Amino acid sequence: MVFVESTPPLTRDYIKILQQCPKKTTHESTRVCETFEALPAIDLGRLTGDDEGERAKCALEIVRASSEWGFFQVVNHGVCPMLLSQMRKEQIELFRAPFSRKSTCGLLNNSYRWGTPTATSPDNFSWSEAFHVPLTKVSNPTCYGEFSSLREVLVEYAAAMQKLARILIGVLTSNLGQSIEVFEEMIGCDESTCYLRLNRYPTCPLSAEIHGLVPHTDSDFLTILHQDQVGGLQIMKDNKWIALNPNKDALIVNIGDLFQAWSNDVYKSVEHRVMANAKRERFSVAYFLCPSHHSLIGSCKQPSLYTNFTFADYRNKVQHDSKLLGRKLGLSRFRR
Numbered sequence: 001m002v003f004v005e006s007t008p009p010l011t012r013d014y015i016k017i018l019q020q021c022p023k024k025t026t027h028e029s030t031r032v033c034e035t036f037e038a039l040p041a042i043d044l045g046r047l048t049g050d051d052e053g054e055r056a057k058c059a060l061e062i063v064r065a066s067s068e069w070g071f072f073q074v075v076n077h078g079v080c081p082m083l084l085s086q087m088r089k090e091q092i093e094l095f096r097a098p099f100s101r102k103s104t105c106g107l108l109n110n111s112y113r114w115g116t117p118t119a120t121s122p123d124n125f126s127w128s129e130a131f132h133v134p135l136t137k138v139s140n141p142t143c144y145g146e147f148s149s150l151r152e153v154l155v156e157y158a159a160a161m162q163k164l165a166r167i168l169i170g171v172l173t174s175n176l177g178q179s180i181e182v183f184e185e186m187i188g189c190d191e192s193t194c195y196l197r198l199n200r201y202p203t204c205p206l207s208a209e210i211h212g213l214v215p216h217t218d219s220d221f222l223t224i225l226h227q228d229q230v231g232g233l234q235i236m237k238d239n240k241w242i243a244l245n246p247n248k249d250a251l252i253v254n255i256g257d258l259f260q261a262w263s264n265d266v267y268k269s270v271e272h273r274v275m276a277n278a279k280r281e282r283f284s285v286a287y288f289l290c291p292s293h294h295s296l297i298g299s300c301k302q303p304s305l306y307t308n309f310t311f312a313d314y315r316n317k318v319q320h321d322s323k324l325l326g327r328k329l330g331l332s333r334f335r336r
Helices: 010-020 044-048 052-068 081-095 099-104 148-175 179-187 257-262 312-326
Strands: 036-038 039-045 071-075 112-114 129-134 195-201 211-216 221-227 232-236 240-244 251-256 274-277 284-288
Touching: 039 044, 039 052, 044 148, 052 071, 052 148, 081 195, 081 221, 099 112, 099 240, 112 251, 148 179, 148 195, 148 221, 195 211, 195 232, 240 284, 257 312
Parallel strands: 036 240, 039 071
Antiparallel strands: 071 251, 112 129, 129 195, 195 284, 211 274, 221 251, 221 284, 232 240, 232 274
């Protein structure tokens, strides 16, 4: 195999892992995708319409998709297409900066990362780079350096995601017999606790089995993803990997681990991954609805399937497992 250096230095890091694990064995996570499917597509415009029956049907579709798939896509979601286009343009320009600039100059709260520092085998190495930005830093002009035009777009984008997330959470909590006001009081998800993650998946000519992002579930309540049309996102359903066809008009929503626990397994946090592409780079932006670190994540129904834990407890376990095993064990750590 001929290795050509990449930017960021993913090839270098991947070679080091190969040298540590010269006999690569096929892990369950590297199984090839078995089918291509479209996620349930939900027209959110019906939630605000005058037809009470359509509002109820729309809410039911959201609940059903969250329970059966853990993933769904929304159209007519209220986020301006121009904003999404501007976000993509600014994101591409940001990632075009030299690696030395991104990795050493403290951009976006010094949140740049690449690859997987904790990887112990090729199976848990991610061929990607990202900025993982707390929403509390989005409006801070000192975080942007020469990328000042990104600030205005990120501020508007974060507000749009917060608004959309609250609409979806309102539907999902109502189905559980809880009000969104009670949820917000108990959990405390707001702009002081949430994140945006700007992702780039560089081309990867080495192997079709390399992950752009390793199989995982999300350590939050709810994720909203805006992706380009390259594809590569796959989810686990019925014990097989399903590749999701991109929809240019849709945002993808998925349930996180914390919502699965809080709903007492009514909603499902589903394993997903991104496969690297040999010919085309891929861009996406993810919004993560997270609670404060001290929020107690108890189940809203009793008897609870999980022991009570805080978000800080959960993150500590995830980080410990990632360092020790190269992957996280997630909610299984807290199941009774």
